[in-house]
Every structure is written in structure tokens, then in C-alpha cells.
Amino acid sequence: MEQYIPEVLFYLFLFCFVVQMGFLLIQQCRLAVYRLPEQDxxxxxxxxxxxxxxxxxxxxxxxxxxxxxxxxxxxxxxxxxxxxxxxxxxxxxxxxxxxxxxxxxxxxxxxxxxxxxxxxxxxxxxxxxxxxxxxxxxxxxxxxxxxxxxxxxxxxxxxxxxxxxxxxxxxxxxxxxxxxxxxxxxxxxxxxxxxxxxxxxxxxxxxxxxxxxxxxxxxxxxxxxxxxxxxxxxxxxxxxxxxxxxxxxxxxxxxxxxxxETLQAYYRQKKRHMGVGGLYKNKHRRMLSLDAMAGFLFYVTLCLCLHYHMQPMVIAVAYFVRLITQVIIYKKSANKLTGKDLIWFLPFFDLLYYLYLNVFGLIGTFIKTTQWK
Structure with missing residues (x-):
């Protein structure tokens, strides 16, 4: 049974890669190509x-x-x-x-x-x-x-x-x-x-x-x-x-x-915000959960596949294809949202972002906030 683990991880990685590329090319690109209308x-x-x-x-x-x-x-x-x-x-x-x-x-x-x-x-x-x-x-x-x-x-x-x-x-x-x-x-x-x-x-x-x-x-x-x-x-x-x-x-x-400015203040803020996701409409919960899990598992399975020496060239190509696509799409969006300096930190912050989503998603589910201010 153990000999199949690397192969299962590899196919799970490819699935997460496809999901992530789907989000980038079908949904997230909408903001990148959006043109501001003229307003009088x-x-x-x-x-x-x-x-x-x-x-x-x-x-x-x-x-x-x-x-x-x-x-x-x-x-x-x-x-x-x-x-x-x-x-x-x-x-x-x-x-x-x-x-x-x-x-x-x-x-x-x-x-x-x-x-x-x-x-x-x-x-x-x-x-x-x-x-x-x-x-x-x-x-x-x-x-x-x-x-x-x-x-x-x-x-x-x-x-x-x-x-x-x-x-x-x-x-x-x-x-x-x-x-x-x-x-x-x-x-x-x-x-x-x-x-x-x-x-x-x-x-x-x-x-x-x-x-x-x-x-x-x-x-x-x-x-x-x-x-x-x-x-x-x-x-x-x-x-x-x-x-x-x-x-x-x-x-x-x-x-x-x-x-x-502090981790404690940041934690309190995000715990409060993430606690409401479970009340979103079902279609939105499914969409956001799929993105969060696929993003997180993309990095987990990437590391495990490299550990098992499972198709390292394919893994590397998939990683850089996703990263380059992110840079192209996010750079255009960041120009609109005043965040273009953050693109330099994309490889590290993207990993941290998906870790944050899953950790605070769990915290928001099981730990309730009792005051808003």
C-alpha cells in the first residue's frame, strides 16, 4: 500500500494545480482585464x-x-x-x-x-x-x-x-x-x-x-x-x-x-472576520472552501512529491506556470488596487495566505468572538 502513496500525492498535486489555474484564468482574471468606466x-x-x-x-x-x-x-x-x-x-x-x-x-x-x-x-x-x-x-x-x-x-x-x-x-x-x-x-x-x-x-x-x-x-x-x-x-x-x-x-x-501593528491585535481582528464564513450561501462556501483547500494542498503535496522524488520536473514546471500566471494577473489587479509593490513577495505570501485561510477558518469555526470592539 505504501508504494502507492507517492503516486496518489502526485495526482492530488495535479488536481490542486488544475483547480488553482481554473480560479486564476476563469475568475480572478476578471479584475485584471476590467477597465474603469468614465464618470461625470x-x-x-x-x-x-x-x-x-x-x-x-x-x-x-x-x-x-x-x-x-x-x-x-x-x-x-x-x-x-x-x-x-x-x-x-x-x-x-x-x-x-x-x-x-x-x-x-x-x-x-x-x-x-x-x-x-x-x-x-x-x-x-x-x-x-x-x-x-x-x-x-x-x-x-x-x-x-x-x-x-x-x-x-x-x-x-x-x-x-x-x-x-x-x-x-x-x-x-x-x-x-x-x-x-x-x-x-x-x-x-x-x-x-x-x-x-x-x-x-x-x-x-x-x-x-x-x-x-x-x-x-x-x-x-x-x-x-x-x-x-x-x-x-x-x-x-x-x-x-x-x-x-x-x-x-x-x-x-x-x-x-x-x-x-501587533500579532495579538491582528489575531483578534481575523478571528472575528473569519467566523462568519460558515453563514455564506452554499455556492459561495463551496467556492471559497475549494480555493482555500486547493491552495493549501497544492503546497503540501508539492513538498511531499519532492520529498518522494516523484516527477520533480513536472512538479517544478507546474509550480512556475502557476506562479507566472499569478504574477501576470495579480500585477494588473494590484495596479488598480495600489498594491503593486507586494508582487515581489508573492511566492512567500501566497503560501502564507493559504495557511492563514485554513488556520483562521478552523479558529473561526470553533472559537467565537464575544465583543466587536
């Missing part, structure tokens, strides 16, 4: 409510909120939900509202009988919003330009009810920052490519827009209110259709934030 921002006039949930974000409100309040857009309001904060957030927002009449504060206080979370805070913000079209971000985020709202709002045409934006991390020194940006880049390639293929499965709450009528028509977060995370990706996963979802990829529409 002067023609965008629909009113927008920007909604931010902030818990103990006093310093970030001072640092980042003026850039949002100062957007160049004809009609908009900024609704900040002061979610059970015990710092100076309340006073800071009151002072800012004197200079910015389009700033609206909603205060949520902790109830002794139940814990509030981000979904509850966002729901309160949505109810308080004046306008039909809602644009979401976080208190620690800064738009790339004064035309952020205009670029996102320009996509609300025809049947569009959801607009997916991009939120990269600020480039800084260190390994954690580099890998976080790579993981964000690869995640962006995946979910934008899926959306361009009329199969949207997630969005990022730091830069996401949808209509108020869609929120209330689909009962908002009710179906997953018991899950701490998922105010962004689960909402999109449940409500995106082939016809109601658009993507916005102009660099001026990006929203930047700082990456976590």
Missing part, C-alpha cells in the same frame, strides 16, 4: 447619508472625521453613532456639529439586560439617516480624496442597490503590515472578480454603499443579528444579486486605514 462626477446629484459607528473613537474622530465632513458633494449628511462610548466622543461630536451642520449624532447607551453591538448601532444610524442612499465607513478611516462620496454615489443607476468599494491599508514598515496588505489585496481580487462575474459574495464595511429601502425590505441584519461580525459581508452575501450590485475601483474612491 458633476452629474451626480442624489443625496447621500454617510453612516459611521464609533465606540470610544475620540482620537480617530478628531483625526479622520473632518476629511469626511469636508467632501465635495452637493447634498450629504454624516451620521455618527456614538455607540456606548465612555471617552470624549460625545463632546467632540457636539463641538464639531457647531462647525458642520450636516453632522448628525446618534447616541446609543449600554442596556443592563443585553449587550449592544455594531449591527445594532448601524441599525440606529440607518433609521436616523435622512436619505435613501447610504454610504458606510469606520471612524478610523480616511477617504483618498474629496470625491469619495461622488465616486461611490455615481454607481447608483438603474437597478443598482449595492456598491462595493475598496479599503486598502496604509503602507508602513514591518512584516505584519506587508502581509495584511497582501491579504487585503488578494481578498479584493477575489470579491471584485466575483462581483464583476455577477456573483458578488461579500463587501467591506469600511467602504460600502447600499439603499435604505433594500435594508428594510430584507429586514436588515435580523437573520444574523446573533453573530457579532458580518454587518458588511453577510449583508452583501444575503442580498446581492446579478443585477443589483456594482463595483467602484477608481483610486479616488478608496478609503484607507491603518493596519494592526
Amino acid at each position: 462626477l458633476s452629474a451626480v446629484q442624489l443625496p447621500v447619508s454617510v453612516i459611521i459607528s464609533a465606540r470610544n473613537e475620540a482620537q480617530n474622530l478628531v483625526k479622520y472625521l473632518p476629511a469626511i465632513l469636508g467632501q465635495q458633494y452637493p447634498t450629504f449628511e454624516v451620521v455618527v453613532v456614538n455607540d456606548c462610548s465612555v471617552d470624549d466622543s460625545h463632546h467632540i461630536l457636539l463641538n464639531m456639529s457647531e462647525n458642520y451642520p450636516h453632522l448628525k449624532m446618534v447616541t446609543v447607551t449600554e442596556h443592563p439586560r443585553f449587550k449592544t453591538g455594531k449591527k445594532f448601532a448601524l441599525t440606529m444610524g440607518i433609521k436616523a439617516a435622512t436619505y435613501e442612499h447610504l454610504l458606510f465607513t469606520d471612524a478610523d478611516c480616511q477617504p483618498a480624496s474629496v470625491n469619495w462620496i461622488a465616486h461611490m454615489a455615481a454607481n447608483f443607476t438603474g437597478a443598482t442597490e449595492i456598491v462595493l468599494g475598496y479599503s486598502p491599508y496604509v503602507k508602513a514598515g514591518g512584516f505584519i503590515n506587508a502581509f495584511t496588505r497582501f491579504e487585503t489585496l488578494k481578498t479584493g481580487i477575489n470579491y471584485f472578480s466575483a462581483a464583476l462575474g455577477r456573483n458578488a459574495y461579500m463587501g467591506i464595511g469600511r467602504n460600502l454603499a447600499y439603499t435604505k429601502s433594500l435594508f428594510f425590505r430584507t429586514k436588515g441584519f435580523a437573520s444574523h443579528l446573533h453573530i457579532l461580525a458580518g454587518d458588511d459581508d453577510l449583508f452583501v452575501n444575503r442580498n446581492a444579486t446579478p443585477d443589483n450590485t456594482a463595483v467602484e475601483l477608481h483610486a479616488d474612491s478608496f478609503v484607507y486605514t491603518d493596519a494592526k
